[in-house]
Amino acid sequence: MVRGKIQMKRIENESSRQVTFSKRRNGLLKKAYELSVLCDAEVALIIFSQKGRLFQFSSSNMENTIDKYLEHAKEKETKTNNTEVRHEQHLKNEEAFMTKKIELLESSKRKLLGQGLGTCSVEELQDIDSQLEKSLKNIRARKAELYKEDIEKLKAKEKSLFEENTRLREKVSLSIPKFLSVHANTRKII
Structure with missing residues (x-):
């Protein structure tokens, strides 16, 4: 069954x-x-x-087994707590590192903008100057590249317009004799 x-x-x-x-x-x-x-x-x-x-x-023995269970559960809880504490400490350290990095970047940005230069040494000012020179060089190179692209586009457009102009001139030169002959015939009639 x-x-x-x-x-x-x-x-x-x-x-x-x-x-x-x-x-x-x-x-x-x-x-x-x-x-x-x-x-x-x-x-x-x-x-x-x-x-x-x-x-x-x-x-x-039931009591020994229960004691063993409680001890094991307590160890597991302690391990879990230790892991959480270590993870929390790691996050705090990472936060402190990132905060310090942000402060350094903001300070560097202010110096590149010309603010807070009163506390800078001559070497720091020279570093800032070289950074700005590199930045200007990169900016000028990019600007020249964009101008070159624009010039190439304009040359292509000029060529296209020149070809269109030539084509239209040929078309007009072919149609002028027809126009003149038709115009001459209408004068004779009048």
Whole structure:
């Protein structure tokens, strides 16, 4: 006989619920015993019924197993806390580093704009001067590149317009004799 799949929800009928609890409790206790014997595992199982009755199984001393569990849980919590503390400290260090880097960049920016130069030494001023010269050189090179591109575009447009102009002149030169002959014929009629 095959059993159907049981839906996992609270059994409403109290006597059916009590029978199911009793059978499943015994099965669970049996499985805990088998696990402890077959695998030489330290197993502790605690069950409280709906009415508050205690059922338990332990392959060794229950109190020792519970103490061992609590100690293990505390170690895990401590490791988790230590990891979180280290991560938090790492983030704080990174924040301090980034803040210092931002301050240096802002100070450098102000100096490049000519502000706060009163506290600069001659060497710092020379560094700023060389940075500005490099920047101007890059700006001028980019500007020249853009001008060159614009000149090439204008030359291409000039060539296109020149070709269009030539084509139109040829068209006009071909149509002028026809126009003159038609115009001459209309004069004779008048």
